[in-house]
Amino acid sequence: MPDSSWSRAVFAQIHARPTAALALSLLDAGFLVLACLGGLLLVGWEHPVGPAALVFPAADLLFLYAMGLYRREALVETGETLGRVPIAAGIAGLVGWAVTAALPAPLGTPDTHLLFAAAVPCFAAAGLTARLVLHLLRRRGAFRRRLLVIGAGRRAWDLVWLLRHEARTLAFDVVFVHDARMGELDARLAANPAHEIVSGLESLLPAVHRINPDQIVVAPDERRGLAMEGLLACRMAGYPVSEYAQFLEREIGRIDLKRLDLNWLLYADGFVIGTMDRILKRMLDLAVSIAVLLVTAPTLLVAALAVKLGDGGPVFYRQDRVSRGGRVFRIVKLRTMTTNAEQGGAVWAAKADPRITAVGSLLRRTRLDELPQLFNVLRGDMAFVGPRPERPEFIHELAAKLPLYEDRHLMRAGLTGWAQVNYPYGASLNDARSKLSYDLFYIKNFSILFDLRIILQTLRVVFWPGGVR
Structure with missing residues (x-):
């Protein structure tokens, strides 16, 4: 490293970022360029390539991120996550095809089916090659x-x-x-x-x-x-x-509660959410919730029918939860447990919980039981992104044992959140402490771009729902 203070400051800015993820994103972009050129030659493309064709590689980079392929576990355990690369390429190809086919003639691209046919295998090959190169660089001590x-x-x-x-x-x-x-x-x-x-x-x-x-x-x-x-x-x-x-x-990516210094937290930047931030967040909540409801409405109807036919009980389950400022609201979910599941009082769900029905187990693993909460988001009870809404009975218990637990209610509870995409389902005091560390990090560092990152990473949780109960 050069000796000058100026060059050290530049290197400090570089090292403040996850350099392996940054290197991988550059490798992905470079190999995508080569893949696009190779794909066009492969299908014998004869038309001028317009700006609309950029939708395909942009979508691929977006879904590589959404599938968690720049996260630490994907960078460290490369072989265990390679199977996600073709899935990201396939989804990106479908999105690119749909967008370019829908564009009007001056902006669209002819023969979009050829672009789709070339994009999926070429993008998959580019993503796999980039991760192989990263693995070789890591073995040589890079990063x-x-x-x-x-x-x-x-x-x-x-x-x-x-x-x-x-x-x-x-x-x-x-x-x-x-x-x-x-x-x-x-x-x-x-x-x-x-x-x-x-x-x-x-x-x-x-x-x-x-x-x-x-x-x-x-x-x-x-x-x-x-x-x-x-x-x-x-x-x-x-x-x-x-x-x-x-x-x-x-x-x-979280606030370590074990060694937390309240003096540092008092003087640290963050925990400032302005009026414009709240307005933009609410607009994002409405836009994303309406879009997801439109896309998933047929699936939601089928799931509701399956719950009804499963045991003849009610389709929806309503329960008190806590949101911003400690306000209690009634959350709506598809019912996944037997109708008398809590006749003995409120308890956390356990692994292989006998109260969960056969249909409910499938709904929980696919997260379909969460879809009716979109109506809570539209009503303003919840946000699309925020801390997980907890039950009042558990709130009092956890607040008595965990310092700063009430501070997670500085923002509306969310359908998804930083804790939800980083930590599996938890049903203990230690789990609650770990999730609180992520919730506080989210509130401290809130931004609309952060919300968009979390929404994208929710796709990974949906496709690979590890830890769901």
Whole structure:
């Protein structure tokens, strides 16, 4: 890395992003260009290629993202997610064909069936090739980042563990700075010869020059004795310095509640939702809900008929849930349990719950039972994206045990959300704590673009509903 402060600042901006995902998106775009040219030659395309033809590659990139193929698990476990690439290519081909065929003559493209025939196999080949190249680059050590962690105690160990299991960037080389004034040396770090540990803060800048980290993370167990002058000198020399919670939030996509510092949360950016944001969000809720209802109306009717024929009971199930500001509303879902499922009181659904009917099990796995909630969205009880609506009985219990739990009600409850697309169905206090960490991250970092990302990633949850009960 160059020595100048300016170049270090540029590299810091690059490393603040999930570089493997960024590299994969560039590989996908490059191979898509080659695939499009090859596909046109393959079908003997003779017409001028207009702007409308760009719908096909744009749709492919969109659905690669929607299928979760830029997420950490897809980047780390490449072989387990390759089957999604042809599915994304097929859906993108259908969308591209539908859009270009519907365009009027000056904008449309003739022989769209030929474009579809060429797009699906070529896009699938391009996506598979890009992931093979990424895998080979990773095996050669690409995308590794070098961290200097100030501290070598329990908090530093937690940081390493979370980065290893949850970070969206893939690999780190970590060096720790230990000083007795900042807490004891964690035995788990000391016992691992792969961890380099630097003693003392007196000469931090020379050590930083030697290690040349991409990021300095301040994570001591005890802040007394922390050499702020040394850290400031590193910052002035062009090395990016981040506080533990700030760095971890960016890397794992949630707020770590286990080591939460309320002082950091108080002064951190975010948790600001303006009037225009709420107006745009409501417009997005209405547009997406109406579009989904129009597309899924026949499926919803068939599912409702299946529930009725299954045991003769009511089709819909209504239940009290909590939304923004603690307001209680009646949620509407297709019934998936027996009619007397809660005669003994409210309980969380369990794995292989005997109360779930045969039809209900299928509806839950396909998420079709959630579709009637779109009417709650249209009425304004819910948003399309937001924290999962919970029952009042559980809210009181969880709020008493989990700090900041009530703060998830700063926004309307959602049909889908950041917690729903990142964490499986939960039915315990630990699950609720994990989901709360995602909900707080969503509220803190809310934007309309963030909502659009979540809506796209919901497709992955629908097609691969792991953890649904």
